[in-house]
Amino acid sequence: MCGAPDQTVELPAGTDLTKETVLAGRVVADGQPVGGAFVRLLDATGEFTAEVVSSASGDFRFFAAPGTWTVRALSRSGNGESVLSPESPGLHRTEITVA
Amino acid sequence: MSREDVLVTADWAEKNLGTEGIVFLEVDEDTTAYDGGHLPGAVKINWTTELQDAVRRDIPTQEQFGALLSAKGVKNDDLVVLYGGNNNWFAAYAYWEFKLYGHENVKLLDGGRKKWELDGRTLTTEVTDRTPTSYSAKPADNSIRALRDEVVAAIDTKNLVDVRSPDEFSGKILAPAHLPQEQSQRPGHIPSAINIPWSKAANEDGTFKSDEELTALYGEAGFDAGKSTIAYCRIGERSSHTWFVLRELLGHGDVKNYDGSWTEYGSLIGVPIELGAR
Numbered sequence: 001m002c003g004a005p006d007q008t009v010e011l012p013a014g015t016d017l018t019k020e021t022v023l024a025g026r027v028v029a030d031g032q033p034v035g036g037a038f039v040r041l042l043d044a045t046g047e048f049t050a051e052v053v054s055s056a057s058g059d060f061r062f063f064a065a066p067g068t069w070t071v072r073a074l075s076r077s078g079n080g081e082s083v084l085s086p087e088s089p090g091l092h093r094t095e096i097t098v099a
Numbered sequence: 100m101s102r103e104d105v106l107v108t109a110d111w112a113e114k115n116l117g118t119e120g121i122v123f124l125e126v127d128e129d130t131t132a133y134d135g136g137h138l139p140g141a142v143k144i145n146w147t148t149e150l151q152d153a154v155r156r157d158i159p160t161q162e163q164f165g166a167l168l169s170a171k172g173v174k175n176d177d178l179v180v181l182y183g184g185n186n187n188w189f190a191a192y193a194y195w196e197f198k199l200y201g202h203e204n205v206k207l208l209d210g211g212r213k214k215w216e217l218d219g220r221t222l223t224t225e226v227t228d229r230t231p232t233s234y235s236a237k238p239a240d241n242s243i244r245a246l247r248d249e250v251v252a253a254i255d256t257k258n259l260v261d262v263r264s265p266d267e268f269s270g271k272i273l274a275p276a277h278l279p280q281e282q283s284q285r286p287g288h289i290p291s292a293i294n295i296p297w298s299k300a301a302n303e304d305g306t307f308k309s310d311e312e313l314t315a316l317y318g319e320a321g322f323d324a325g326k327s328t329i330a331y332c333r334i335g336e337r338s339s340h341t342w343f344v345l346r347e348l349l350g351h352g353d354v355k356n357y358d359g360s361w362t363e364y365g366s367l368i369g370v371p372i373e374l375g376a377r
Binding site: 036038043045047048049050051053063064065074075076 | 129132184185186213216217219264265266271272274275278296298299303304
C-alpha cells in the first residue's frame with residue numbers, strides 16, 4: 001500500500017530488520033520534540049527521495065538501503081539536517097536539531 | 100493555458116474560503132491528515148477508498164465518480180480547489196481523475212498543505228458537512244490515460260517519463276523510501292524511458308517551479324517537445340504531478356498518465372525491462 005504510515009517509534013509489524021534498512025529519528029528544537037515537521041530523505045547526490053511528516057513526538061522513519069543519506073527537516077521552528085551512512089540493513093537512528 | 104487557469108495561491112485560497120460556488124477538497128497520502136486539521140470548510144476525500152475501485156485495481160467508474168462528488172456536495176459547475184500533503188501528490192492524482200471525468204473547473208492549491216502549514220495559516224478540526232448534490236460525471240476522457248499495451252507500443256517512440264526516484268528507476272529499490280519494500284515484482288524501468296523525478300518540479304515548500312525552470316529541467320533530461328508523452332511512477336500518483344506540469348502548466352498537447360505504472364508493468368510477463376541508470 002502507499003498510504004503514508006503513522007510515524008511512530010514502533011516499527012510496523014512484520015518489518016524484517018535483517019532485510020530492511022530503516023532510518024529513524026526525531027526532530028528537536030531546544031531539546032523539545034517538533035511534531036508536524038516536513039522531513040525529507042535525500043540520496044547521496046542530494047536528490048529528493050521521500051518526505052514524511054514527523055509525529056507529535058517528533059518521530060519519523062524511512063525504509064532505505066545501505067548508502068549515504070541526508071535527512072532534512074523543514075518546520076515553523078526552523079530547518080536542520082543530519083547525514084546517515086548505514087552499511088547494512090537494520091535500524092539506524094539519528095536526531096535532527098532545527099533552528 | 101496559464102498558471103491562473105490551473106493553480107491558486109495560498110493567499111487566494113485564504114480569501115475565498117467559504118465562497119459560494121467554490122469547493123475545497125483535501126486529498127492526502129496520509130489519509131488521517133485531514134482529521135488533525137484542514138482548511139476551514141474543506142471536505143476530505145480518502146484516495147484509498149474513494150479514488151479507486153474497492154475490488155478491482157482500477158479508478159472509479161463514471162457512475163462511482165458521480166456518486167462520490169454528489170455525496171461530497173459538489174455541483175457540476177462548482178470551482179473545485181484540490182490540495183493535499185506531500186507536495187500535492189494525491190491532490191494531483193485527484194485532479195487528473197476530475198479532468199478524466201470531465202470536470203473542467205478544477206485547480207490545485209499551489210504548495211498544498213505544506214506551504215499552508217509553513218505559512219502558519221489557519222487549520223481547523225471542524226468537519227465540514229455539505230448538502231449532497233446530484234453530480235453527473237461525463238464519460239472518461241481516455242486521451243489523458245495510458246493503458247499497458249499503449250505503453251509497450253510507446254517504447255522508443257513516445258516520451259516515456261519515469262518520475263520515480265533515481266534508485267527506483269535503476270532498480271535499486273522498489274518503492275519510495277518512506278514505505279516498506281515489500282513488493283515482489285521485478286525492479287527496473289521501461290526501456291527508452293527518461294528519468295525526471297517528480298520532485299524536481301517542486302520547490303522545497305511544495306509550490307511548482309516557474310515555467311522557465313520547468314522547461315529547462317525537462318529539456319535537459321531529453322524530453323522531446325515534438326513527441327507525445329506518457330508519464331508513469333509506481334502507482335500513478337507521482338506521475339499525475341508530472342502530468343499536471345507537462346500538460347496543465349507547460350501546455351504540451353498529448354500527455355497521458357499511466358496509472359498502472361510500475362506495479363503493473365513490473366509484474367507483466369514478457370515485457371522488456373531495462374536496469375541501471377541512464
